[in-house]
Each structure stands twice: as structure tokens, then as C-alpha cells.
Amino acid sequence: MGGSQAAVAAAFARERWLLPRRYDAARARALERFLREDLPRASFYAPHAGRALHELPVVDKRTVLADFAAFNRYGIGLEQALAVAEAAERSRDFTDTLPGGVTVGLSSGTTGTRGVFLVSEEESRLWAGILLGQMMAPASLRALTSRPLRVALFLRANSNLYETLDSRRVRFSWHDLTQPVEDHLPDLPGTDVLVAPASVLRRIAAAKPAGLRPIQVISVAETLEPDDEAVIRAAFGRPVEQIYQATEGLLAVSCPTGRLHLNEGHVHVEPQWIDHRRFHPVVTDFTRTTQLVVRHRLDDVLLAAPGPCPCGRPGRSIAAVLGRADDVLLLGDVPVYPDVLRHAVALAGELGDYRIEQHGDEWRVAVTGAQAGISRVGAEVTRLAERLRAAPPVVVPMAWPAEAPDQKRRRIRRVS
Numbered sequence: 395m396g397g398s399q400a401a402v403a404a405a406f407a408r409e410r411w412l413l414p415r416r417y418d419a420a421r422a423r424a425l426e427r428f429l430r431e432d433l434p435r436a437s438f439y440a441p442h443a444g445r446a447l448h449e450l451p452v453v454d455k456r457t458v459l460a461d462f463a464a465f466n467r468y469g470i471g472l473e474q475a476l477a478v479a480e481a482a483e484r485s486r487d488f489t490d491t492l493p494g495g496v497t498v499g500l501s502s503g504t505t506g507t508r509g510v511f512l513v514s515e516e517e518s519r520l521w522a523g524i525l526l527g528q529m530m531a532p533a534s535l536r537a538l539t540s541r542p543l544r545v546a547l548f549l550r551a552n553s554n555l556y557e558t559l560d561s562r563r564v565r566f567s568w569h570d571l572t573q574p575v576e577d578h579l580p581d582l583p584g585t586d587v588l589v590a591p592a593s594v595l596r597r598i599a600a601a602k603p604a605g606l607r608p609i610q611v612i613s614v615a616e617t618l619e620p621d622d623e624a625v626i627r628a629a630f631g632r633p634v635e636q637i638y639q640a641t642e643g644l645l646a647v648s649c650p651t652g653r654l655h656l657n658e659g660h661v662h663v664e665p666q667w668i669d670h671r672r673f674h675p676v677v678t679d680f681t682r683t684t685q686l687v688v689r690h691r692l693d694d695v696l697l698a699a700p701g702p703c704p705c706g707r708p709g710r711s712i713a714a715v716l717g718r719a720d721d722v723l724l725l726g727d728v729p730v731y732p733d734v735l736r737h738a739v740a741l742a743g744e745l746g747d748y749r750i751e752q753h754g755d756e757w758r759v760a761v762t763g764a765q766a767g768i769s770r771v772g773a774e775v776t777r778l779a780e781r782l783r784a785a786p787p788v789v790v791p792m793a794w795p796a797e798a799p800d801q802k803r804r805r806i807r808r809v810s
């Protein structure tokens with residue numbers, strides 16, 4: 395797409411993605427106060443005191459890891475933070491904190507650098523409040539009045555963050571993803587709210603332990619693909635809700651219409667438009683003051699949803715989290731977005747599960763079903779390339795890639 399065409403697409407997208415003015419004003423005041431009072435406390439931002447948001451540098455995970463101490467108000471270094479976090483991961487005891495009651499979290503990295511984040515006790519309470527406030531469905535709240543609500547969390551790492559959530563009214567059980575999912579199944583009957591990555595929900599749905607009839611099923615940490623949603627929905631008889639969270643904070647939660655509402659009461663998202671609907675979020679969290687998240691550009695590709703949401707909730711919403719930048723494959727310089735590729739793969743018929751990796755001109759495909767599926771994928775990919783007016787890739791079979799049980803599932807991935 396040419397430069398001017400991209401500019402038009404971006405302007406169009408902005409127009410369709412406007413916020414009601416009154417709603418915007420309160421957020422603008424909170425953001426201004428944050429920039430004035432909290433920003434200069436981290437040494438990276440000291441030279442930028444008094445500047446408007448759009449004048450501040452856009453940073454990413456690498457920038458922050460390279461100069462970690464400069465992005466938090468206590469000057470805690472990366473080695474110190476990692477030492478505490480890794481000791482906790484090894485012992486599976488997550489009660490240790492840094493000076494000032496600061497907790498370290500590690501984000502479940504897929505490839506390359508892991509995210510490291512610091513939060514204060516107050517911030518983790520706030521996070522818990524937002525999460526519960528936004529996610530609790532009326533049925534769960536009704537259940538709460540008569541008995542404690544049982545919430546099962548399947549997460550890669552526990553942390554003080556999740557223990558903050560535990561109370562007499564809400565009982566959390568934490569299920570360590572470094573252990574096989576099957577080991578956790580006997581504990582699940584009686585669970586009211588089931589929270590897990592999409593691939594784990596799908597495995598629980600397939601096993602469907604007797605006595606597991608959750609009121610809410612919530613997908614976290616991985617892209618929830620439409621076919622997974624359909625299988626999980628059918629197994630539990632209810633739609634799958636979503637929480638979109640990153641190291642940079644709680645970014646969005648789904649509503650009954652299936653859209654994801656940005657957490658705009660706490661996070662300001664600037665879209666970096668890729669085309670007329672897809673964008674990378676540039677995130678500023680104006681409620682976190684321990685580790686500053688200011689204009690962090692995420693690798694994720696989001697799909698904007700046009701106009702106000704039919705559910706009536708104000709603010710901007712997205713239709714889907716499509717994946718990460720390296721989930722976007724390339725045919726020469728033509729991007730093939732994961733949602734587009736998934737549609738094409740769906741036309742190839744029954745494959746079982748599948749993986750597609752791009753290595754240069756070669757797209758390597760693995761399927762759990764009959765191997766004939768691979769050539770059908772090849773045919774659909776060739777048709778897709780024709781529609782995109784790009785040269786088709788060389789599609790070859792590959793062995794099923796090794797994946798650790800706690801690794802985020804990614805069906806589509808650009809390796810090189």
C-alpha cells in the first residue's frame with residue numbers, strides 16, 4: 395500500500411473509531427495528571443517532564459529491557475528483578491517481593507525476549523478489582539450471594555498478583571501449566587468460572603470431566619480462534635469470553651456481543667494503523683506508577699471494530715486480537731494476516747490441528763490428521779496468493795514442532 399493510500403485508510407479508520415467527547419475528557423484529565431506528576435519519577439522520562447504524550451518517544455520491549463531501571467520509580471535493575479522472579483519460578487513459591495512491596499512478574503514469552511514487569515501491592519489490588527468488576531457476569535454475581543464463587547485459573551506462573559484475588563467470597567485455584575492439563579482435570583468439577591489459554595480450554599472441552607458446568611468460560615493469553623471458540627462453546631453450552639492482557643497491563647475484555655472493549659479507564663491506546671482496520675496498539679497505562687508504561691508499541695495486530703458497540707458500553711472496541719507481528723506471513727512484500735490465512739486453511743477440509751511456519755520462500759505445514767491435508771492446504775494457499783496478486787510460496791510438509799506444555803500455542807508463525 396502506497397504512503398498516501400495508507401494515510402487515507404488511517405484517516406478513515408480514525409473517523410470510524412471516534413470516542414464520545416464527554417467520555418474522552420475525563421480520561422484526558424487523568425492522563426495529563428499522570429504525565430505531570432508520575433512520569434518524571436522514572437529517570438528515562440526525567441528529561442521529558444512537561445511534554446505532551448505525542449511528544450514522548452515510542453518504546454518497545456527491547457527498549458525497556460535494555461534500560462530497565464530507568465523505567466521504574468525505584469531504579470530496580472533487570473538482574474535484581476529477574477533473580478527474584480526466577481527463584482520464585484523454580485521454587486513455585488511466589489510470595490517473595492522486592493523493596494517497597496514490589497512484585498515481579500514474567501510474561502509468558504513465545505519466542506525471544508520474555509517480558510518482565512514490576513507492580514506494587516496497590517496496583518495488583520487495582521488490577522484484581524478491574525478484572526473482577528469487568529468480567530463478573532450477572533449469573534456469577536448471583537452465585538456469589540449464596541456461596542463462595544469458585545474460579546479456576548490455568549496460568550503459566552502464579553504470582554502475588556493472583557493471590558491478591560483470593561477472598562472468602564471468591565475462591566481461586568491456581569493450575570500450573572508446567573504440569574500436564576490431564577493432572578488438573580479431577581480438581582475441576584464444581585468450578586464456576588474457568589480461566590485458561592484457548593488451547594487449554596479446548597483440551598478441557600474435549601475431556602469434559604463429569605460435574606464441570608462452569609457459569610463462565612474465559613480465554614486468556616492466546617489468540618482465541620473462531621474454530622476453538624465453536625468447540626469450547628459447544629462443550630460448555632456458553633460463549634467463550636476473553637481477557638486480553640499483556641505485560642503492559644489489562645488491555646481489553648470481551649462483552650456479550652463478542653467484541654473486546656479497550657480498558658480505557660486505565661489505559662490509553664494509540665492505534666498505529668497497518669491498513670484501514672488493523673493496527674498495532676501503542677499503550678500508555680496512566681494508572682500504573684511503579685513501572686511506567688508510556689507509549690509502548692506492542693507487536694500484536696488488532697482488528698478495530700467500527701462504530702459504537704451494540705452492547706451500549708461507551709468507548710472503543712476491537713473485533714479481535716489477530717496475533718503478533720510474526721504471526722503475519724509474507725508473500726514477497728504482501729502481508730498475509732493470520733485471520734485471512736485461517737480462512738483459507740479452513741477451506742482445506744478436515745486437518746485435525748495444524749501448524750504453519752514460514753522459512754523464507756518455504757511455508758512448512760504440519761497436520762495431526764491425514765497427510766493428504768498438507769497438499770490441500772498448499773492448493774488453498776496458492777489460490778489465496780492469486781487473490782492477493784502475489785507469488786505463491788513453496789508448501790512443504792514438516793514434522794510436528796516440539797512445544798512445551800506451558801508454551802503459548804501459535805498455529806501460524808513467521809520464523810524467517
Ligand SMILES: [Zn+2]
Nearest residue numbers: 649653703705
Ligand atoms: Zn460491547
